[in-house]
Amino acid sequence: EKGGYEHFMLKEMYEQPKAITDTVAPRIKEEQIVIEELGMSDEEIKSIQKIMIVACGSAYHAGVTSKYIFEGLARIPVEVDVASEFRYRDPILGDGTLVLIISQSGETADSLAALREAKRKGSKVLGIVNVVGSSIAREADNVMYTWAGPEIAVATTKAYSSQLAALYLLAMKFAGVRGKITPELQREMLSDLRKLPKQVEVLLKQQEKVQKFANRYLAAKDIFFIGRGIDYAISMEGSLKLKEISYIHSEAYAAGELKHGTISLIEEGTLVAAVLTQEDLYKKMISNMVEVRTRGAFVLAITNEGNTEVERAADYVLYIPKTNKYFTNSLAIIPLQLFGYYVSVGRGCDVDKPRNLAKSVTVE
Ligand code: F6R
Secondary structure (H helix, E strand, O other): OOOOOOOHHHHHHHOHHHHHHHHHHHHEEOOEEOOHHHOOOHHHHHOOOEEEEEEOHHHHHHHHHHHHHHHHOOOOOEEEEEHHHHOOOOOOOOOOEEEEEEEOOOOOHHHHHHHHHHHHOOOEEEEEEOOOOOHHHHHOOEEEEOOOOOOOOOOOOHHHHHHHHHHHHHHHHHHHHOOOOOHHHHHHHHHHHHHHHHHHHHHHOOHHHHHHHHHHHOOOOEEEEEEOOHHHHHHHHHHHHHHHHHOOEEEEEEHHHHHHOHHHHOOOOOEEEEEEOOHHHHHHHHHHHHHHHHOOOEEEEEEEOOOHHHHHOOOEEEEEOOOOOOOHHHHHHHHHHHHHHHHHHHOOOOOOOOOOOOOOOOOO
16 A cells, blocks of 8 residues: 555655645636635635634644744734643634634544634634544534545655645635735746645655765754744754654754754754745844854755855755745755655654654544
8 A cells, every 4th residue: 555655654745746736726716716615705704803723743833834824925913822732721712713723633632622612712613624524624613625635654744735735725815805915926826836746746856865865864863953934834844754753852943042042952963954945034044054053063954946155054955946935835844854754764763653653643
């Protein structure tokens, strides 16, 4: 059933172009974003005061990415919380708060409890769910499915990528209805969105290159991921991918926070993966890269094609193709997934079934 791949995780990484296409294509009709299952009129979309996103793990990271897009593009305030925190903090969900629950399995206990809490408080709940007919899908007021297909590996890849795609559509839809994007920009973004699957495919071809690089870090003690803005969100996901399947300690930091503590952990040869896809933040990121490099770090940069300036501050660079600034996470995650995967393989870990973890966390 692994279709010739050594692990489900690798197979599922390769299924990402299809997962993105299957999530996006049915929702674009004559150059318009149509999300019928949303069950919201334009008036209702216009009256949203706040979006509260609740999820766990990678689904939470997809939520964090989308915060930048809902806010930046649609100008709707967004709060993101992990479900285990949200459910016990008596959250304030005023009128006009739309609650998004993101979950691959649709069975995560904390996310389901958060959904129930949100409904009890009278909020409208939209589920973004992969498993059809799962508990979260059934109990949400409306559900927008991600069409990634069954995911077997514990570490999520294609479901995460399809969550991002669904969230892009939702943010663009809201921005359009609320008059925050011009039809030209929407057309341009849809065209970039349609290019993502091909671009992901191209990035997956860097497999061998990333494997060679990963093999240098099989004995690493700590690995850090840094980014700013939306790149901080992907740093968190990159760090989780690595640590959950390789058992190497790793953390993600908002690059500007380094000098408030973390930088003291940098030693000679510590790997720091820096993600910089946001042009307006290049300079700030480069200065953070210089800071860690001066203290002995080996800096791996993941950046946009053409940003060769980064080479002066990095020891190794992986480029991603050009896309809309809000979609870069879908591309930057590919080398990060490959990196985590190959470190895990190189260390002889059980890639698809890492110790102590379950695919679906149905207990608190
Ligand atoms: C990480 C991973 C987990 C899940 C989390 C939420 O690779 O798979 O962090 O993302 O357990 O699961 P779902 O999306 O099923 O609610």
